[in-house]
Amino acid sequence: MNRIILILIIANVLVSLKGFNDFGFFEKYKFQVGSIRRGEKLRMFTSGFLHVDYLHLFLNMYALYLFGKVVAVNFGEINFLLIYFGSLLAGSMYSLYQHKNEYYYSAVGASGGVSGIIFSAILLYPDMSLIMLPIPIPLPGYVFGIGYLLYSIYGMKSNLGNIGHSAHLGGAIGGFALTLLLKPYIFTKEPMLVVIMGAIILGLLFFGDKINFKK
Template structure:
């Protein structure tokens, strides 16, 4: 693990400071979280601000820990500006997909950097598909692309069955954001990793088909 770039440190620090402010200030938390009714009333800033609030310390730690592991891969290949574009773009696309799926649920709310972090993870998988991941207590490394496809399929399952108090749609939207924006910024991947691009597209196409047929 290389030295963290200053932009990653700033993002992690912002998430920690703003999240802890939200932990102790209910009014602040309520004002800036993702909330369908408030967004539809015109408070679009919540689509962005919700990405710096977290439900609890464990939620915050997991997201920042994941960002810590994958940020350098993206910055190393594409640079700081592209990293920021992917991070912010994935955050917003995650929020927009949540809005799309819950647009008629005026009381639906969510918080977390998960969409942005998933975007960075999927960008890293595209850029370095040969890398392996160690997941929790599983003692053997899992190829990154297997994790990527599996996680998106699980997110579709979670959306369809409303599993847990988890924003599966924001995770999925963020992953799609990382996928699409990375391919726009690094078009050379179509020559080097076309098979990987096609494999990671399968869950995205599946979600589109399920939505079109009313099965999700």
């Protein structure tokens, strides 16, 4: 395993375990709109190392392990960290924007950073086979990526489940943008994929406020 990925996993496990057993610690470092707007910006990063429970922690770390090694091999350690933490910040910023008037909205999890790594891997290898539950069949990476974007948009706009869809979506956008910035050859190698994903993202950013799936 790449040492940077191993360090990130260990850090997530240690901080999450501390949060599981120390309510005050969890409350102090989780993502919370009201606290962040009062100046506690560090929460936008520290919340990415906290998790709700063991399953939440395992799923994020397993995804980081699976996709992280692909990204680390192609980018090296410094740029891998840039994509991970840039995506984590993008997820937090997008969540803050979407919930800016919900002062008690809170969230935790590495999902923003992990989503960025997943999308980076998809851009590098769009034909990789992935499974998107509840569909129990392998899908090409580019289909998974487009489906992930659309599902996250739907989940965010309809408040589907107890999931931070906005952090997933913001992280995916961050990973998409940073990967193209660092590997611009992807524009010519996978132009249709870049155009389709870019169109969905731009449509969300410019017209997302008008989308409403609530009944």
